[in-house]
Amino acid sequence: MDQVDPTAPPSGTGCADCEATGAWWLHLRRCAACGHVGCCDSSPNQHATAHARGSGHRIVQSFEPGEDWFWDYGAEEFAEGPELAAPHAHPAGQPVPGPAGRVPADWMRHLH
Structure with missing residues (x-):
């Protein structure tokens, strides 16, 4: 798989773009090629x-x-891939949605 680099670490514990703009996210996805963490x-x-x-x-x-x-x-489908570099998920104590302090009270109204 030329689209996967198992040695690339994740870019952080939250969505890199939301962190840069002060936004919030529901769930996180990690790019298997470069480690960029983005929101779902x-x-x-x-x-x-x-x-x-x-x-x-x-x-x-x-x-x-x-x-x-x-x-x-x-392909718009589930795929197989190797184990990626650790960590494999955001910290277990990180709230969903997150991050703490930036999620609006009416967050469910903002979901797609």
Whole structure:
């Protein structure tokens, strides 16, 4: 899989783009090519998909505790992949949605 670099560490514990703009997310996805952590398509900003489109990196893995599935944005289907560099998920104590202190009280109204 030329779209996967198992040595690339995740870019952080939250969505890199939401962190940069002060936004919030529901669930996190990790780019299997470069480690960029972005928010899922249910999140208001859908940064994981935006990263895939902008970079051409089509494979992501869930960055949620207890989940290890891969998704291929190009084929629009689940995919197989190797174990990626640790950590494999955001910290278990990190709230969902997150991060703490930035999620609006009416957060469910903002989901896609």
